[in-house]
Amino acid sequence: MALKTETFILNAGPQHPSTHGVFRMRLTLDGEVIQDVEPVFGYLHRGIEKLAEGLTYPQDIVFTDRLDYLASMTNNQAYVVAVEKLAGIQAPERAEYLRVIMAELMRISSHLMAVGFLLNDLGAFLTPLLYMYREREKILDLFDMVCGQRLTYNYMRIGGVSQDIPEEFIPALKKYIDSLPGFINEYEQLLATNEIVLIRTKNVGILTKESAINYSAAGPVLRGSGVKWDIRKADPYSVYERFKFEVPVGSVGDIYDRYRVRIEEMHQSIAIIRQAMEQLPQGEIQAKIPKVLRPPKGEAYGHIEGPKGELGFYLVSDGSTNPYRLHVRPPSLINLTALKELLVGVKIADAMAIFGSIDICVGEVDR
Amino acid sequence: MKLKSYGEGIAKGMLVTMKNAIRDPITTQYPEKRLNISRRSRGNQLVWNKTACISCSMCARACPVNCITMVTSRDENKKLQMDKMDVDTGVCISCGLCVEACPQKCLFMSRDYEKAVYSRKKLKLTKEDILMTDSSKPSGYYSPENETKLPKQTLLIDGKKWDK
Ligand code: SF4
Ligand code: SF4
Numbered sequence: 197m198a199l200k201t202e203t204f205i206l207n208a209g210p211q212h213p214s215t216h217g218v219f220r221m222r223l224t225l226d227g228e229v230i231q232d233v234e235p236v237f238g239y240l241h242r243g244i245e246k247l248a249e250g251l252t253y254p255q256d257i258v259f260t261d262r263l264d265y266l267a268s269m270t271n272n273q274a275y276v277v278a279v280e281k282l283a284g285i286q287a288p289e290r291a292e293y294l295r296v297i298m299a300e301l302m303r304i305s306s307h308l309m310a311v312g313f314l315l316n317d318l319g320a321f322l323t324p325l326l327y328m329y330r331e332r333e334k335i336l337d338l339f340d341m342v343c344g345q346r347l348t349y350n351y352m353r354i355g356g357v358s359q360d361i362p363e364e365f366i367p368a369l370k371k372y373i374d375s376l377p378g379f380i381n382e383y384e385q386l387l388a389t390n391e392i393v394l395i396r397t398k399n400v401g402i403l404t405k406e407s408a409i410n411y412s413a414a415g416p417v418l419r420g421s422g423v424k425w426d427i428r429k430a431d432p433y434s435v436y437e438r439f440k441f442e443v444p445v446g447s448v449g450d451i452y453d454r455y456r457v458r459i460e461e462m463h464q465s466i467a468i469i470r471q472a473m474e475q476l477p478q479g480e481i482q483a484k485i486p487k488v489l490r491p492p493k494g495e496a497y498g499h500i501e502g503p504k505g506e507l508g509f510y511l512v513s514d515g516s517t518n519p520y521r522l523h524v525r526p527p528s529l530i531n532l533t534a535l536k537e538l539l540v541g542v543k544i545a546d547a548m549a550i551f552g553s554i555d556i557c558v559g560e561v562d563r
Numbered sequence: 564m565k566l567k568s569y570g571e572g573i574a575k576g577m578l579v580t581m582k583n584a585i586r587d588p589i590t591t592q593y594p595e596k597r598l599n600i601s602r603r604s605r606g607n608q609l610v611w612n613k614t615a616c617i618s619c620s621m622c623a624r625a626c627p628v629n630c631i632t633m634v635t636s637r638d639e640n641k642k643l644q645m646d647k648m649d650v651d652t653g654v655c656i657s658c659g660l661c662v663e664a665c666p667q668k669c670l671f672m673s674r675d676y677e678k679a680v681y682s683r684k685k686l687k688l689t690k691e692d693i694l695m696t697d698s699s700k701p702s703g704y705y706s707p708e709n710e711t712k713l714p715k716q717t718l719l720i721d722g723k724k725w726d727k
Binding site: 251254255256258259323327330333334337338340341342343344345348350358359362364368371372375382385386387388389390391392393394 | 569570571572573575576578579580583589600601602603604605625627656657658659660663672702704705710715716718719720721
């Protein structure tokens with residue numbers, strides 16, 4: 197007698213411990229093998245792009261905090277870079293250096309979360325993640341000291357930053373930066389040679405160089421596939437040309453490579469912060485800008501290298517106080533387009549690990 | 564894939580876990596023990612210095628979520644006076660833009676963070692609620708004079724330092 201079989205549809209999410217927020221994957225399964233995947237998102241849609249049209253340019257900074265909530269500082273930075281391009285404003289040197297320090301701290305914090313959650317998805321439930329939370333907490337302490345909030349910083353301003361750093365900031369930052377490599381090593385010892393982690397991450401979820409480029413992936417996903425592309429080097433903004441740092445790349449494009457790229461990038465960020473602390477000039481933190489900012493008619497696209505990839509803001513101005521249109525290029529959403537290629541044909545047990553290695557933030561996917 | 568060793572990596576990881584298991588905890592037993600919060604903390608209440616205020620409504624206009632409702636009028640000497648200044652803290656996103664916009668520097672963020680109430684109506688604060696008194700705690704956000712007076716923030720990187 198012939199056995200009758202049929203495919204099975206499984207909803208992973210929107211409430212699932214490994215979906216990094218409210219994201220749903222509709223998986224079509226043939227036994228344990230994924231045949232098709234349909235991502236469903238929009239659960240966290242707040243219409244930030246539309247909201248921005250009703251608010252003035254400085255007020256929109258507040259809403260950029262709420263895009264990628266694990267990397268609010270870099271969202272702030274990307275937005276102000278775009279507005280400064282649109283209005284032709286140059287921030288003072290000290291402000292640029294402060295922005296770099298904050299952005300690199302944010303990158304470390306976001307990568308800590310990314311690798312922590314990856315291991316969470318691999319089944320090491322919460323324990324390695326809490327190590328990461330401990331280190332991230334120290335970064336949040338520093339941000340809290342500077343701008344008074346732990347998540348929604350609202351720190352950068354058009355033409356500068358909101359407040360200068362307090363005097364106890366630099367000593368605390370030094371102390372933290374000196375302790376961080378030790379922690380990363382400890383973490384590596386905890387898991388990098390762990391046989392289970394190696395088996396589950398090496399040669400799993402391979403994204404080839406060509407497809408990574410075709411999907412216009414960015415950030416650690418692209419670099420993990422071996423493409424040396426980093427906006428900080430390719431189109432330097434702020435004061436990044438003044439720092440020496442490497443762009444780490446992977447070779448195979450599997451989960452492990454993406455993990456390694458993130459760990460290496462943390463080391464590079466530490467190097468950048470060290471140099472920025474040394475070179476930090478004295479002086480103004482805010483350029484002179486008109487009280488009511490009315491950028492000239494036109495459009496501008498400002499982009500930076502966010503922790504998750506190229507984060508860009510496209511602004512159209514009609515000469516009024518509010519942007520006529522604001523569009524975000526969210527790295528999470530665009531990296532997510534590679535998900536189907538990565539998932540079709542693999543076992544369901546690897547799906548969450550692959551998904552975790554892309555490192556998305558739903559606040560940014562849905563906006 | 565081929566592995567170089569079996570179990571060595573897991574043993575190494577265990578060692579790290581053991582080391583961490585015997586160190587002191589880094590968490591705080593809130594609310595019995597409290598850490599000093601940031602001097603620039605942006606809590607979800609405003610503190611308003613009535614005497615310095617010129618009723619210019621700059622703060623209400625700067626707010627991105629329109630949670631400050633302000634009604635002003637002119638008194639017999641043609642001087643602006645504040646009739647109503649409601650702050651809906653249920654809507655406020657603690658962004659601090661109102662504080663930055665104030666030309667008189669008479670509006671402050673508060674350092675209070677325990678602000679739960681039993682009904683939604685109570686979230687709406689009137690000008691009497693936000694009035695600066697001896698018991699209100701203005702934060703150092705955008706106010707260096709306040710900042711220097713406040714105790715230093717407890718940092719995790721410095722290890723444990725309970726204030727009480
Ligand atoms: S902190 Fe922000 S949201 Fe709250 S009242 Fe002030 S401007 Fe409005
Ligand atoms: S901006 Fe300051 S001075 Fe003007 S109304 Fe508000 S609190 Fe008063």
